[in-house]
Amino acid sequence: SSPGFSTAVVVGTGYGAAVTALRLGEAGVPTVMLEMGKLWADPGPDGKVFCDMLRPDRRAMWFKNRTQAPLASFLWLDVANHDIKRYPGVLDRVNYGDMSVYVGRGVGGGSLVNGAMAVTPRRSYFEEILPAVDADEMYGKYFPRANQALGVNHIDQHWFETCRSYRYARVSRKAAARAGLKTVFVPSVYDFEYMKREEAGTVPRSALASEVIYGNNHGKRSLDKTYLAAALGTGKVTIKTLHQVRGITRQTDGTYVLTVHETSEDGAIVARKQLGAKYLFLGAGSLGSTELLVRARETGTLPELNDEVGRGWGTNGNVMLGRANHAWDLGGSLQSGMPALGIDAWDDPVNPVFAEVAPVPAGIETWLSLYLAITKNPERGHFTYDAASDSARLQWRASQGKPSIDAAKSLFDKVNRANRTVYRSDLFGDTRSFENRFTYHPLGGLVLGGATDLYGRVKGYRNLYVTDGSLIPGSTGVNPFVTITALAERNVERVLAEDVAR
């Protein structure tokens, strides 16, 4: 093998990629991971690795001149966003016309920026979205394996009832109960014992210091502390950062050659590299992996890719909304940035909704109860190739978001009626009450059984695999990273047993 050749290459370092790299490393397979973002390990001038939501700086976002937070305004004022310097920051918002997609950038992918909610989907719904996957195996083996390796933990319910930082969640629970709705505790990969100490003032605050969406300095078991640490520990896995994969070709001997741009922190390309691999795993996320294969098909470098490549994309039915609180039911100025409760109305036969009770870590009383609702929106988008920009474009029309709003509205109208409250219309830049123009949960594009076989093997190409959220057909009914992790565990086990020569 030549210097630019590796037995296995994994593109990306998010959930699917991290699982795959760990299991390859454990099996003794030399593996290189390529990540377009930074390694988040060195503290900035303030002594912190990540900035918080209240004082965002260049670390917050991926090459933007101004932050683009999901709550665009407060009392219609443009107070949420700040001008920043362009930098390979940790959160990206990829804007495609009517839909914007938030993704994490850096070693750990989405695990660096997300809310840590670690929810296993309801089995009956998993069977509905991925009927060809053996649910007994998933629920008996791979979901438990994923939960264990991710470090999922549960809140101390006694503490929950008395702490300051979840008063907002207790207020939302009471409002839901008045409407006859059920709330559930959600497991997390944020260390709840650490959070207790944050509130007690014995450790530096993170979840309680408005650290969410732009990274957490403490308490969160992001992938760099779990799967990726274990992968590096095998001694077989290396990670190259600020390495963006642009193109994939296949040699006549069946190996793959990747065109990779190594970039500097000002975004300039400092090197163009060719890296070879026998086994190539795409874990660049729903947007990243789908773009790589759409580009490869449309530019003819992998002409056998089928028409399913780029299809079946969905938002997991995401829609955000706020309710105005009464003066006697306020959420408080100290709010844990990591959600702990959800309203579980997934059994509603007409409008199934799982709504996370979201924090508003503004550091002041906002008179607001915020929710991120996950709904069962049947609409799907697809990706086309734009030759001028050499990129994939998501095709999603504003009208396709309507089913998400209809479902969330039917649920929260009940909550408002029962509590004599109203929606907030000052939060999303104009006067709308429901924000469905962004998603945190991009899923699909390379759907299992369509673009790939039932184990993520790309159809038409040997030794080429998809490992991430692009396999899931647009919806999981809950926050998706546990599903992505468990599915990757299942697929890599099969691929190691059947495909990888050792």
Ligand code: FDA
């Ligand atoms: P993921 O997106 O994690 O990783 C892909 C990686 O590949 C990234 O690091 C990216 O930089 C890199 N990459 C992309 N293209 C590349 C290229 N061409 N070359 C090299 N590298 C490339 N989910 C959940 O279950 N619970 C929660 O609480 C939340 N909360 C939440 C909040 C916010 C703000 C966001 C943005 C998201 C969430 N999510 C969530 C969603 C969750 O984080 C998401 O579903 C997973 O991170 C997706 O995992 P993947 O493995 O698909 O890719």
